[in-house]
Structure formats: C-alpha cells, structure tokens
Amino acid sequence: MIRIENVSKSFTLHNQGGAVIPVMEGASLTVAPGECVALTGDSGAGKSTLMRMIHGNYLTASGRILVGETDVARAEPREILALRRDTLGYVSQFLRVVPRVPTRDVVAEPLLAVGTDRATAQARAEALLTRLNIPQTLWSLSPTTFSGGEQQRVNIARGFAHDFPAMLLDEPTASLDATNRETVLRLIEEAKARGAAIIGIFHDAEARARVADREIDVSAFTPARAA
Amino acid sequence: MTPLLSARSIAKFYGTRIGCTDVSFDLYPGEVLGIVGESGSGKSTLLNCLAGHLAPDTGEILFDTRTDGPRDTLRMSEAERRMLSRTDWAFVHQNPRDGLRMGVSAGGNVGERLMAVGARHYGNIRAEATDWLGRVEITDDRLDDRPSDFSGGMQQRLQIARNLVTGPRLVFMDEPTGGLDVSVQARLLDLLRGLVREMGLSAIIVTHDLAVVRLLAHRLMVMKSGHVVEQGLTDQVLDDPQHAYTQLLVSSILQV
Amino acid sequence: MSDYNFAYLDEQTKRMIRRALLKAVAVPGYQVPFASREMPMPYGWGTGGVQVTAACLTPDDTLKVIDQGADDTTNAVSIRKFFEKTAQVATTEQTRAASVIQTRHRIPEEPLTADQILVYQVPIPEPLRFLEPRETETRRMHALEEYGLMHVKLYEDIARHGHIATSYAYPVKVEGRYVMDPSPIPKFDNPKLETAALQLFGAGREQRIYAIPPHTRVVSLDFEDHPFEASKADHPCDLCGARHTYLDEVITDDAGGRMFVCSDTDYCAQRRAEGHRGRLSPQEDAA
Numbered sequence: 001m002i003r004i005e006n007v008s009k010s011f012t013l014h015n016q017g018g019a020v021i022p023v024m025e026g027a028s029l030t031v032a033p034g035e036c037v038a039l040t041g042d043s044g045a046g047k048s049t050l051m052r053m054i055h056g057n058y059l060t061a062s063g064r065i066l067v068g069e070t071d072v073a074r075a076e077p078r079e080i081l082a083l084r085r086d087t088l089g090y091v092s093q094f095l096r097v098v099p100r101v102p103t104r105d106v107v108a109e110p111l112l113a114v115g116t117d118r119a120t121a122q123a124r125a126e127a128l129l130t131r132l133n134i135p136q137t138l139w140s141l142s143p144t145t146f147s148g149g150e151q152q153r154v155n156i157a158r159g160f161a162h163d164f165p166a167m168l169l170d171e172p173t174a175s176l177d178a179t180n181r182e183t184v185l186r187l188i189e190e191a192k193a194r195g196a197a198i199i200g201i202f203h204d205a206e207a208r209a210r211v212a213d214r215e216i217d218v219s220a221f222t223p224a225r226a227a
Numbered sequence: 228m229t230p231l232l233s234a235r236s237i238a239k240f241y242g243t244r245i246g247c248t249d250v251s252f253d254l255y256p257g258e259v260l261g262i263v264g265e266s267g268s269g270k271s272t273l274l275n276c277l278a279g280h281l282a283p284d285t286g287e288i289l290f291d292t293r294t295d296g297p298r299d300t301l302r303m304s305e306a307e308r309r310m311l312s313r314t315d316w317a318f319v320h321q322n323p324r325d326g327l328r329m330g331v332s333a334g335g336n337v338g339e340r341l342m343a344v345g346a347r348h349y350g351n352i353r354a355e356a357t358d359w360l361g362r363v364e365i366t367d368d369r370l371d372d373r374p375s376d377f378s379g380g381m382q383q384r385l386q387i388a389r390n391l392v393t394g395p396r397l398v399f400m401d402e403p404t405g406g407l408d409v410s411v412q413a414r415l416l417d418l419l420r421g422l423v424r425e426m427g428l429s430a431i432i433v434t435h436d437l438a439v440v441r442l443l444a445h446r447l448m449v450m451k452s453g454h455v456v457e458q459g460l461t462d463q464v465l466d467d468p469q470h471a472y473t474q475l476l477v478s479s480i481l482q483v
Numbered sequence: 484m485s486d487y488n489f490a491y492l493d494e495q496t497k498r499m500i501r502r503a504l505l506k507a508v509a510v511p512g513y514q515v516p517f518a519s520r521e522m523p524m525p526y527g528w529g530t531g532g533v534q535v536t537a538a539c540l541t542p543d544d545t546l547k548v549i550d551q552g553a554d555d556t557t558n559a560v561s562i563r564k565f566f567e568k569t570a571q572v573a574t575t576e577q578t579r580a581a582s583v584i585q586t587r588h589r590i591p592e593e594p595l596t597a598d599q600i601l602v603y604q605v606p607i608p609e610p611l612r613f614l615e616p617r618e619t620e621t622r623r624m625h626a627l628e629e630y631g632l633m634h635v636k637l638y639e640d641i642a643r644h645g646h647i648a649t650s651y652a653y654p655v656k657v658e659g660r661y662v663m664d665p666s667p668i669p670k671f672d673n674p675k676l677e678t679a680a681l682q683l684f685g686a687g688r689e690q691r692i693y694a695i696p697p698h699t700r701v702v703s704l705d706f707e708d709h710p711f712e713a714s715k716a717d718h719p720c721d722l723c724g725a726r727h728t729y730l731d732e733v734i735t736d737d738a739g740g741r742m743f744v745c746s747d748t749d750y751c752a753q754r755r756a757e758g759h760r761g762r763l764s765p766q767e768d769a770a
Contacts, residue, residue, distance in 0.1 A: 014471030015478065056460060058467040077446045077460040078255055098420060098442050099413035112424070306627045313631075328614065328635070332642055335635050342638065343631025349641055349706040371642050 001166050001197030002031040002054065007063030007073070007221075009046075009053060023049055027063070027221035033165070036188065036198040038212035041219040047201045050218055051168050054199065055090050056080040067166055085113050089164030093171050095143060095155040103129065103146075103154055104139040110162040121161075128157040131183055149175050160187050167191060169200035173207045185211055229291050231256045231397060231429050232277070237286035239269075239276050245453035246272035250286075252448065252458065256396070259423060259430045261444030261461060263437060263476070269453035270433045271401060277431060278318050278399045279308045290315075290397070313343050317390035321402035323382035326389070327374045333360060333385055334370040340393045359388040363418060380411035384418065391422060398430040404439055416442055437480055441465060449473045490537040490570040496520055500538035500692070504683060507694035512657030513625070514608050519690040529562060529587055530687030532604035536585045539600055539683070540566065545573040547581035552589040552729070552746035559587075576749050588651070590672040592728050592750040595680035597697060603666045605686035608693065610654045610664040630662050633704055641709055650714065656702045657695060665701075671715045671729045676701040718743040721763040723754035 010022040024046050031037045039047040052058040053072070054065055060073035070083045084090070089110075097106050104125050111121035129139060132153040138146065143154045152175055159167070169188070173181045181204075188211045191198060202208035208215070230253035239246035247269035254260050262270045275281040277288060279300055289297040293315065300308055312318065320326040327336050337356040338346070346352050357367045363384035365377075374382050383403065390398065403419065404412040420443060423430060432444060440447055440461055448458040449470065457470040468474045488494065496518075503517035522530040540546065546566055550559040554576040562585060563574050575581050578591040585602040595601060611621040614632050624632065633654050640648045653670035657663050665676055666684060676682065682695040695701060705711040716730045721742040728750060730743040742763055745751035755764070 011467075012469070014474050052466070057462050059459075059463060059469065077463075078258060080460055081445055096441075098417045100417050305623075309627055309629065331614070331635055331639060334642055335638050338638055339631055339635045342634040343629065347634070347705075347707050349638065350708050352638065353642075 001033045001068065002029075002199065003064070003066040004029045004050075004054070005064045005066075007050075007053065007065060008061045008223075009049060009058065010061060022223040024053075024218075024221050025223040027218070029216050031166075031197040031199055033195040033197050034192050035214070036192055036200060036212050038208045038215045039199060039201050040208075040215050040217050041222075045217075045219045045222055047218050048170060050221070051090075051170055051199065051201065055088065055168055056084070085110075087165050089159050089162065089167040091156055091159035091167070091169045091172050093152075093174065095151040095158075097143060099144050100142050102140045103134065103143045106143055106154060107157045107161055110158060114162055116162075124161060125157065128161060129154075131187075132157050133180060133183075149177070149180075152176065153180060156184055156187070160191065163191075163194060164196060166197045167199075169198060169202075171201055171203060173202065173204050181207065228255060229297065230254055230289075231258075231291050232431075233287075233289040233297070234277060235287040235289070237273065237276055237283045237288065239272050239281060239283045245269065246281075247276070247450070247453045250455055252455075254397075254429055254431065256429055257427050258446065259428075259432065259444045261440030261447045262431065262433045262450060263435060263440055263447060264450035265435060265476075268450040270450045272453075273450070274399055274401055274431065274433045278316065279312060280318075313340055314393055315396050317393075317395040317398040319383075319386055319390055319398060319400040319403050321405045323374065323379070323386045326386040327382060329375045330373065332371045332373055333365065333377070336374065336385060336389045337392050340389060344393060355392060356388075359392050360385070362422070363388040364414075378411075380407055380415065383407060383411075383415060387415075387419070387422070391426065391428075394426065396427075396429060398428055400430060400432045400434075402434050402436075403432065404436065405434070412439075419443060437465060437477065449476065487569040489542070490540045490566065490572075491523075492520065492534065492537045496534075497538040500534055503692045504535065504538065504694065507683070507692050508681070508696050510661075511695055511699050512661030512663040512693060514691040514693045516690055517692050519687045522687065524561070524565075526688040527606065528558060529585070529604035531685030531689075531692075532585050532587070532602050532687075533562060533565070533685075534687060535683050535685035535692065536562075536566065536583060536602045537570075539583055539602065540570050540572055542570070542572065544582045545575050545580055547575050547578065547584045547749075548586075549584065549589060549591070549747075549749075550587045551731070552591070553748045555748065577753075578747075578749055588667050588669075589729070589746060590668055590675040590678075592745070592747045594675075595678045597679040599680040601678075601680050601682045603668075603682065603684045605664070605666040605684045605689075605691070608664055608684065608686040608689050608691040610652075610662050625661060628660070630656075633662050634706070637704060637706065637709075641706070647705065647709055647711070653711075654704050656704060658699050659702075662704070663693065663695075669715070669729055670703065670711070671713045673701070673703045673711070674713050716743055719761060720745045720751060720754075721761045723751045723759045723764075724761040725751070725754055725759065 005028050007027040009024040010020055013019045041047055053060050056072045065072040067083060068087050070079055107125035108121040134153055143151055156172055172184050185207055232254040235251050237250040238248040250273055264270045276283040288300045290300050291297050334353060334356040337359050338352040341352050357370055365381060374385055404415055444461045447461045447464040449456050451472045457464060457473045465477055468477050500517055503515045507515045522533055548559045548563040550556040566572055567574055578593040583600045587604045609621055611624060611632055614636055615621050637647050651669050652664055652667040653673055655663055655665055679697050681697055684693045703711040718730060719726045722744050725745055728745045731746045733742050735742055
C-alpha cells in the first residue's frame with residue numbers, strides 16, 4: 001500500500017547564508033495493507049520528516065513515495081489533495097482547525113469531504129467522541145479552547161472518522177491517560193483489521209510493541225553529518 | 228478534467244514598472260487558490276487582471292464557459308465579459324463599500340444580481356434574498372435595512388451573499404477578511420469554507436494573511452516584485468518553503 | 484420685423500439640434516448629446532424644451548405650451564410669449580389646434596395625432612442616475628443593456644412602501660431596447676407615450692436630446708407580481724365631472740377644504756363647454 005524507494009531530502013536555509021542541510025538519504029520501506037510499521041530513531045533522526053514527506057507536507061528531493069497509485073514525490077497539488085481526502089489519513093500531534101467550528105463538525109468533516117451524508121457523518125463523529133470520552137456538553141463548542149489532552153483526542157477522532165486505506169500516526173498516544181490510550185490502541189487495531197496500512201511514531205514503547213508489526217530505525221537514512 | 232480557469236503568461240506593466248509578469252497556472256473546479264505576498268508584490272494587479280478589471284499586456288485567460296467550453300476572456304466582447312462577471316464570476320472586495328450599494332437595502336443588494344439576469348418576480352427575488360441572508364447569518368428582520376446600518380462583519384457577509392446568489396462557479400476575493408476584528412474574521416472564514424464546499428466553488432483569494440490561506444486555500448502562489456516565486460500545496464509551501472522570500476515570509480509570522 | 488433670428492436661435496445652432504434630433508429619432512430612447520446653448524431664461528425653466536421647439540418650428544406652425552397641463556401658468560405663458568415674439572408663430576391653448584406642443588410634466592388628455600409634435604422639458608434625462616452617479620458607467624450600462632439596476636429601484640419601492648411608489652418619471656423601456664426617463668410626467672400618462680405623434684425630449688442643463696418616434700412600443704417597467712398601474716386620485720373632476728383624467732388637488736381654505744380638478748385646463752374647459760358638470764360647478768350653469 002505504501003512503498004518508499006530511495007528517498008532523499010535536504011533543507012536549504014536561504015536566510016542563514018544558504019546553508020544546505022541534508023536530512024535524509026536512501027530511505028526505503030514498504031507497508032502492506034493491514035500492517036503497522038513503527039518508525040524509530042533518536043529525536044532529530046527524521047521520523048517526523050519522513051512522515052511529512054509521505055503526507056506531501058514536505059517536498060521530496062529524489063526517489064519515489066507511492067501511496068496506492070500516487071507518487072507523492074511527483075504529484076500535482078490536486079492529486080495530493082485527492083489522496084489525502086480519499087486514501088491517506090494523518091493524525092498529527094497538533095489540532096489545526098477553523099476557530100468557532102463545533103467539535104462535532106470538526107470530526108465529521110473528513111466524512112463530508114468524501115461525500116457521506118450529514119446525518120451519517122455526524123452520527124459517526126458522535127460515536128467516536130463518545131468512545132474517546134469527550135463529554136457531550138463539549139460537542140457543540142469549538143475545540144480551540146479545549147485542554148491539550150482533549151484536543152489530541154478530538155484530533156484522533158477526526159483522523160479515524162473516515163476509514164482510510166493508509167494512515168500516518170504521529171504520537172497518537174502522547175499525553176493520554178490509560179483509558180483513552182487503550183481506546184486509541186483499539187482504534188489502531190481495528191484499522192489494521194480492516195486492512196489499513198499504517199506508519200506510526202510511538203515514543204510509548206509498550207504501545208509500539210502492541211500495535212506495530214515491524215520497526216524501522218530511520219537513523220539508517222540519516223546522511224553522514226560530515227557531508 | 229478541464230481546468231475552470233487557465234492563466235497563461237499573464238503580464239501587466241505600469242510603464243516600465245512591473246505589475247506582474249510571467250504568471251501561469253491552472254485552477255480546477257472546487258479548488259481554492261491563495262495568492263500571498265507583501266504590499267506591492269503584484270498580487271492585486273494579478274487578481275484584477277484575472278477578474279477582467281485590468282487588461283493585461285500579454286497572456287491568455289481561458290475560462291471554461293458553461294455553453295462554449297474554454298474561452299479566452301481577454302478576447303471576449305465587453306458585454307460577454309460583464310455577463311460572466313454577474314453570473315459565473317463573483318468578486319468580493321476588501322472594503323464592502325466597494326462591493327455593495329450602500330443606499331440600497333440588504334434585500335435589494337442581494338436581489339440586484341438576480342434582477343440583472345432577468346428575475347422579474349418580486350416575491351421570488353425577496354424569498355431568495357431572505358434565504359441568502361440566512362445562509363450568511365443575517366436575520367430576516369434586517370432584510371430592508373441599509374448596509375450603512377450594518378457592522379463591518381455583517382457588511383462583508385452581505386457582500387458575500389450578494390455575490391453568491393446567482394450560483395457563480397468562480398469567486399475572486401481581495402483580502403476578504405482584511406479590516407475585520409479577529410473574532411469576526413474567524414466567523415467569516417468558517418462561513419466561506421462551508422460555502423466553498425457546499426457549492427463546489429472555485430476561488431482565488433488574495434491576502435497577506437498566511438493564517439487565512441492555511442485555512443481556506445488548497446494551493447498557494449507566493450508573489451514578490453511581480454513574479455511568482457513559489458507555488459504548491461498550501462501546507463507544503465508554508466511548512467517546507469523552498470524560496471528565500473517564502474522562508475522569510477513564513478518565519479516573519481508572529482507566534483501567538 | 485423682429486430683431487431676432489427666427490425662433491431666437493441662429494441657423495447653425497438649429498441645424499446642430501436637428502442633427503441630434505434625427506439621431507434621437509433613429510435610435511428611440513437613446514440620449515444624444517448636443518451643444519446646449521445659453522438661453523434667456525434660467526436652467527430648470529425649460530431651456531432644453533425651448534431649444535428643441537425652436538429647432539422644430541416653422542412659420543406656419545401653431546404652438547401650444549403647457550406647464551403641469553395648464554396653459555396659464557407663469558412658465559407656460561412666458562415660453563408662449565417668447566415664441567410669439569421671436570418667431571411670430573400662431574399660438575393656441577387648444578390641444579387639437581396645435582401643431583407643436585411644448586410641455587412640462589404632462590401629456591395632454593386628448594389623443595395626439597400624426598401631424599403633431601410633443602416637446603418635453605427634461606430636468607434629468609438619465610433614469611439610472613439615482614442609483615449610479617457615474618455618467619461613464621451609466622452610458623456603458625445603456626450600451627450593454629444592463630438594466631438590472633432599474634428594477635432595484637422598483638424593488639426598493641415595494642420593500643419600503645408595499646407597492647411601487649414611484650408616481651412620476653416612471654421608467655420605461657423603448658422599443659425593447661433603451662430604458663428611458665419619460666421626464667417627470669405622472670405615471671398616469673405613461674400609457675399615452677405610445678402615440679401617433681412625434682415625441683421629442685430636451686434636457687438643456689444636461690445637454691441631452693432623446694425621442695420616441697410615432698407608434699413606438701413603450702413599456703413601463705414592473706414586476707410580474709407587482710404590475711404597472713397608471714394611478715390617479717380616486718375622484719371625479721370637481722369642475723367637469725371627468726373620471727378618466729389626471730387631477731390636481733387644490734387646497735381651498737385652511738379648514739381642510741379641497742377640490743380636485745383636471746390638470747389639463749384646455750381639456751376641462753372643453754368638457755364644460757360641452758355641458759359636463761362637476762361637484763363644484765356654478766349652479767347657474769347647471770340650471
């Protein structure tokens with residue numbers, strides 16, 4: 001489902017004397033449907049960078065990133081948008097929403113985007129919010145004022161609203177209590193069971209051991225600093 | 228899929244000074260394109276060229292018309308172009324005063340475009356105006372009030388209703404949230420996002436507010452000194468800017 | 484022998500005005516610019532109408548001048564005297580005896596004929612002026628037939644008053660093309676704009692001439708659910724009893740007394756001569 005071939009990436013800092021910082025080289029990996037691959041490596045090794053490249057958020061200098069049929073490294077913006085809408089889900093560490101939009105609508109939005117009718121989308125959103133212990137009194141409020149943990153759970157609900165065939169999870173269990181952590185791990189297991197290909201970053205070793213089928217250490221893709 | 232709008236090598240000079248030059252892009256149905264850049268970067272010149280308010284010196288602007296397919300709007304007769312701009316196109320000005328008739332009631336403002344395309348049934352025009360005011364969250368008891376009695380945010384929402392009532396396919400927006408309070412801005416952004424999705428609108432939004440484009444625009448074009456220095460997916464341009472100017476622009480945002 | 488050139492204006496000026504008139508007749512409802520002259524009367528007293536009349540008059544013409552339908556008001560009397568002096572043409576107060584009629588704000592009640600010319604005095608020729616102050620823009624709107632704005636005005640009327648409250652200078656569409664201001668005639672007169680006579684409009688201060696040729700289609704703008712109505716005061720004339728004429732309301736005392744009389748003085752006099760009587764007709768006449 002996800003196939004990464006010999007991918008490289010560097011940052012050019014024009015406003016700092018044009019410094020070129022290579023951050024990735026020769027990265028390759030594949031994830032099959034129903035499989036969960038955990039990215040590991042020290043902080044700064046490039047786990048989030050690789051995730052962002054797969055998501056199309058960071059440009060890829062060379063190599064191929066195939067998600068389904070789409071090569072993210074070369075795709076037009078609208079192809080990437082279509083990919084994100086239909087195929088590739090992403091749960092980031094931060095919730096970014098239009099202020100004033102009620103939580104229920106924030107969660108339902110990915111479903112509406114793929115053409116689900118409003119009633120079904122809202123019902124699904126409410127079910128997810130219930131599972132993630134967001135009190136019903138908060139559903140009609142914007143999540144912008146919520147606590148960090150609540151925002152993270154809204155973010156997860158939104159990420160899991162549509163059944164994406166491929167998913168990227170960036171620290172999905174961070175800052176969650178035991179109950180909610182358990183719910184999130186269940187959601188991941190359910191996604192795997194329905195055949196989703198998942199790439200995740202889990203600092204929580206216990207969680208990683210439970211849901212990940214393989215681990216890939218991205219340090220192997222880090223270019224030698226000497227260059 | 229045919230692009231709704233294709234700009235090819237658009238250039239506009241003011242004497243020897245560059246307004247904008249060498250601008251080409253495709254806009255597909257349902258897409259929202261943001262154009263960002265500092266004051267004087269040529270973004271408003273470009274928008275005015277695209278919307279037919281200014282005649283570019285070179286280039287083509289192909290619009291996929293309902294009846295005849297893609298046609299170069301620069302070579303259309305003025306009558307055809309003006310017909311487009313009150314049916315399939317809409318233009319939302321930064322200052323609502325430029326886009327509204329301040330001496331005409333809210334209902335009359337919304338109804339004007341309907342009457343301009345031949346609506347001649349008062350009751351139907353009024354019903355449609357009421358419906359549209361509702362969609363932009365203006366209650367129907369304000370239907371007969373003049374925009375001069377409205378707050379800035381309400382005026383801007385009225386301008387949007389007036390523009391969208393004929394079901395356009397392409398909306399040009401020039402700093403639509405400029406000059407509004409932050410809280411009012413948020414409400415307007417939410418409204419615009421909903422309308423864009425529900426109506427399947429394509430839009431071109433000029434702004435210097437990167438937060439606005441992050442929330443509204445699918446794609447981004449960064450302009451400097453009349454040139455497009457970078458374009459791509461909105462979040463990619465903002466999170467992984469390639470050009471020196473974009474990097475400067477992104478790093479200049481104050482963090483709240 | 485008068486010291487004036489015939490009908491006051493010099494021949495070159497009259498020729499210039501006639502060229503504008505020909506163009507106006509050729510393009511019904513279109514406002515033709517012309518080089519309006521300084522006239523020996525203030526703007527607003529009919530300088531446009533006077534120049535058009537001067538350009539149309541021949542020594543054989545019989546001129547009638549009315550102001551709000553009346554032959555005996557200051558404005559009407561002054562203009563009539565002006566042409567008596569400068570053109571020595573015959574004048575009359577009878578509609579049917581006149582070959583040229585200059586009017587301010589009325590169309591005579593008696594149907595006009597193919598050998599008559601009706602000349603209107605026009606204060607503001609641009610019907611779109613009220614909503615769009617830019618002349619450049621209104622000219623473009625006429626050129627491109629963008630008349631939605633005209634209906635906005637009518638919409639506003641209904642929204643504010645429950646019906647179309649515009650009661651004079653009611654906009655019309657001429658021969659399916661140009662929207663035109665018929666000058667401040669009451670909308671009661673609008674149906675009479677379709678006539679056998681030639682109608683010429685002169686706006687002196689605004690320097691515009693326009694025309695409606697005989698038998699031209701003239702449609703008053705309206706909405707399907709608020710159709711045009713040629714309204715008038717719901718009274719018969721207190722002098723001649725006519726129920727089909729446009730009436731002036733005259734306050735007769737400070738105790739609420741009032742009377743309604745035909746605004747067309749010639750028509751009313753004729754009816755009385757024919758024996759018609761109204762509520763306030765003198766008793767001895769009735770006897």
